[in-house]
Ligand SMILES: Cc1ncc(C[n+]2csc(CCOP(=O)(O)OP(=O)(O)O)c2C)c(N)n1
């Protein structure tokens with residue numbers, strides 16, 4: 001009979017003997033009895049049994065109304081117990097030597113850079129704390145992609161870049177000159193960018209990470225997109241992992257934690273977060289009065305992740321083993337991070353007194369340890385064995401994503417210069433004494449004389465260190481980071497698809513949103529590219545009339561459809577499918593944009609030309625997720641962003657929050673965005689066809705922003721004049737020329753406001769006998785980009801070439817009245833290049849809830865105001881008389897004392 005059964009009998013005896021008043025004793029006995037019986041199960045029964053029993057108890061407690069403490073966090077010790085660890089497979093001594101050299105060179109890069117140029121910046125302490133986390137990965141886990149299996153996808157923590165460069169230096173991929181020119185990218189001999197920027201180092205960095213929060217969420221969606229590709233038969237399942245190295249402070253960003261449940265819901269076991277919990281951010285502790293690892297453990301576990309805490313290094317193991325009463329675990333769990341940080345800078349005596357001294361028996365536990373040994377009790381993230389075991393469990397885990405919470409010390413190894421100090425994040429300079437300490441601590445072979453220059457050190461090519469590095473990387477499939485900058489082959493879609501839109505819609509009223517969705521639907525059926533199109537939408541499919549695509553291509557769901565949808569009988573039912581094409585992301589523009597980035601970079605990451613079409617309310621694009629769009633440009637994403645129901649007066653009724661009159665202004669700020677505001681179906685078709693050609697056939701790393709509207713009107717066929725398509729692409733073309741434009745009057749319209757310009761031209765002709773050419777301006781950004789570059793060339797080369805605007809309108813003076821559904825600054829951004837006079841009409845101010853006609857009157861962008869502005873302009877030029885203007889004012893009902901729409905005070 002097992003002991004615990006004997007105990008049970010004994011316990012009953014105790015109770016029977018009426019010793020109930022000796023409660024403490026009985027409870028102690030009872031507790032032990034429960035523990036013993038549970039231990040018996042753990043030791044003697046199947047692996048699933050302990051879980052089963054706990055579940056039974058939990059259910060019983062729940063049913064009987066017993067209050068349970070939330071149990072999402074465990075004690076502050078390592079998740080993987082010592083007895084479950086495997087041995088370290090590498091050469092620990094050699095790996096430490098290599099790691100030390102990388103630490104040194106990473107530090108030296110920053111120190112040298114700041115010596116040469118005061119204030120050039122850089123970070124030493126982030127990598128100093130993360131070196132082991134990276135080195136264990138580089139030596140044993142990160143797949144390099146040469147050979148059969150693809151490279152792992154790795155998001156390097158931005159501020160750790162010096163360490164990543166320093167490793168590449170030892171690998172022979174980065175020269176000493178480049179290291180010398182860290183943060184000096186314009187140096188003719190070559191330099192290195194501060195952080196991971198594929199836009200700046202396109203063969204090296206894959207993912208931009210330094211805007212905190214972008215790395216974690218884009219990594220999640222990247223892992224999900226990999227599954228999407230697999231489920232859609234576009235990618236083989238090769239056990240390729242997505243690793244994201246993140247800061248504990250970085251987890252404060254809402255984007256960092258905002259998509260955690262998506263990762264577990266989608267069972268992303270290809271995803272591993274490694275959070276470097278050095279307990280500090282920029283100003284000081286991340287959670288001085290709490291515990292960041294405990295907090296993150298609860299949050300991640302609550303979100304369904306596999307959580308592995310790596311708090312303690314191996315030299316804690318004997319203490320934990322001796323800790324029969326659990327006092328050490330208790331103490332480790334109760335100490336707050338601010339205090340832990342203090343231990344990282346204090347001597348052993350202080351830790352003995354303050355940490356272990358809290359409980360008498362705990363103090364006794366370290367009696368045999370010297371103060372020095374106590375000070376050297378390591379954090380788990382600095383122990384290769386612990387880190388190796390965590391990574392091993394992570395890559396073998398099935399069904400859930402994994403997060404590794406590794407405790408480290410910020411600025412590890414910097415000593416007084418910044419180890420664990422609050423100033424450490426900003427530390428960029430080390431004096432000679434500090435360099436000496438660093439050198440001695442890590443045994444760097446740099447002489448005393450050279451020390452002050454913080455020289456780089458690289459062992460000879462045939463040294464055991466370099467040979468080891470190379471051998472390990474070779475075994476794992478080559479060097480990282482590495483970005484594949486090649487353009488995969490591409491076949492354009494059937495030309496007939498676009499031709500159809502050139503014909504116009506006849507009498508039928510159509511909105512450009514409908515056009516875009518129709519075009520998308522046809523492209524999805526195309527034999528060349530249909531499988532590559534990825535429609536992405538944040539819960540707005542019905543708004544944009546995309547529900548017709550549900551049935552056609554299905555909504556992607558890894559689990560298929562486990563239920564009978566309520567609308568199964570209808571033609572456009574909500575069809576979820578494992579091989580569905582649509583990414584219906586729910587209400588998350590940040591998540592959708594992350595999917596856009598994953599799909600838009602698959603040409604590089606997987607050599608698959610997926611073409612994302614991300615459709616969203618235009619207000620929630622550049623305004624809400626501007627930094628993601630910036631990241632998309634940095635990462636060289638391709639694809640189409642469609643800003644739906646755009647325009648401050650075109651989107652009726654929706655009011656201040658939805659009516660977008662500035663996304664095109666914001667788009668001006670992102671160099672690689674091709675922003676268009678088309679009015680007609682054929683314009684949309686021409687732009688999208690050209691986009692496919694430029695991005696996927698010609699291999700340009702750009703992406704498109706096209707606003708589409710929900711105002712319906714008959715779509716004309718493409719005009720017969722020559723050069724219309726080039727005009728659309730270049731930003732403007734004469735849509736309606738006149739025979740005799742006596743005063744050289746030109747009306748410029750964009751998007752659905754082009755119709756107002758056309759109406760205005762009619763009124764001018766019929767009521768005032770004034771002819772006006774009407775231009776469709778499809779892209780002010782294109783005009784602006786072209787004009788500033790032409791000016792620049794003219795200035796530099798002392799020449800006088802015309803820009804595209806000048807080619808279109810010549811130099812003849814006249815009148816140009818430009819109206820759009822966006823702020824006046826948009827046309828004004830190019831007004832300089834038009835022969836004067838130039839008048840801009842636009843929608844400055846907030847939107848408000850009204851219908852189109854009233855909104856256009858309110859913002860002064862309707863036909864009446866275009867006519868009025870034209871007459872007013874011509875009068876100023878002396879071309880028409882006051883009488884005509886006065887009559888017009890009455891007829892057009894111009895309110896002279898109208899309040900400015902930009903002023904709602
Ligand atoms: C969105 C954003 N806000 C602010 C910063 C400035 N910043 C750079 S590093 C840093 C602290 C980072 O702390 P943590 O994430 O803990 O990284 P550690 O260096 O400690 O590993 C801050 C605030 C940034 N890069 N991105």
Ligand SMILES: [Mg+2]
Nearest residue numbers: 248249280281
């Ligand atoms: Mg930190």
